[in-house]
Amino acid sequence: MLNIVLFGPPGAGKGTQSQMLVDTFSLHHLSTGDIFRFNIKHETELGKLAKSYIDQGNLVPDEVTINMLQAEVEKHPEAKGFIFDGFPRTTNQAVALDRFLESKGTSVGLMLALQVDEDELIKRLLLRGKDSGRADDSDESVIRNRIRVYNEQTAVAADFYAEQGKFHAINGVGNIDEIFNRLRSVIVEQSK
Numbered sequence: 354m355l356n357i358v359l360f361g362p363p364g365a366g367k368g369t370q371s372q373m374l375v376d377t378f379s380l381h382h383l384s385t386g387d388i389f390r391f392n393i394k395h396e397t398e399l400g401k402l403a404k405s406y407i408d409q410g411n412l413v414p415d416e417v418t419i420n421m422l423q424a425e426v427e428k429h430p431e432a433k434g435f436i437f438d439g440f441p442r443t444t445n446q447a448v449a450l451d452r453f454l455e456s457k458g459t460s461v462g463l464m465l466a467l468q469v470d471e472d473e474l475i476k477r478l479l480l481r482g483k484d485s486g487r488a489d490d491s492d493e494s495v496i497r498n499r500i501r502v503y504n505e506q507t508a509v510a511a512d513f514y515a516e517q518g519k520f521h522a523i524n525g526v527g528n529i530d531e532i533f534n535r536l537r538s539v540i541v542e543q544s545k
């Protein structure tokens with residue numbers, strides 16, 4: 354089983370690259386952001402709870418997010434492996450994911466961290482906001498808050514994987530295929 358954490362700030366290209374990785378490596382894509390948006394759209398209790406955090410660019414509390422992620426993994430016993438996109442976003446979440454996967458007899462194999470500078474992120478997110486319909490992509494102050502939250506609460510989770518020798522930094526600037534090839538090379542190399 355191959356489990357990959359695709360890590361990086363908002364706008365780094367995690368969603369786009371996940372789609373390409375799913376097609377190439379036959380993994381199941383789990384994006385916590387997508388799952389929250391699905392719940393918001395369908396006005397579930399989870400969606401109502403998550404909305405206030407997401408609209409302001411803050412993190413949904415760990416307990417809620419971890420429980421949701423675990424339930425999603427449980428729904429796919431047939432999966433050959435998972436791409437975790439946008440999860441973990443705190444060290445707490447990373448620890449919980451490790452414990453959970455261990456209880457299933459598996460683990461995170463690789464953590465791939467897309468690196469993109471802040472000006473480029475803001476440019477990409479504002480552009481995406483024009484047609485994504487995402488409120489959190491349309492307001493520059495919310496975008497800046499998401500990047501601040503990433504720097505203050507999420508970036509540190511990379512250390513957890515670095516300590517395990519699983520962290521790989523990937524240049525996230527360039528065209529989509531170039532970036533994909535960088536990711537693919539690391540996965541192929543590390544899977545040998």
Ligand code: AMP
Nearest residue numbers: 385386406407411412413418439440442
């Ligand atoms: P994303 O689509 O990954 O950019 O996520 C959109 C928003 O969903 C984030 O700004 C957070 O408010 C929330 N979110 C997504 N994943 C997580 C997570 N792992 N922990 C907490 N909040 C999350």
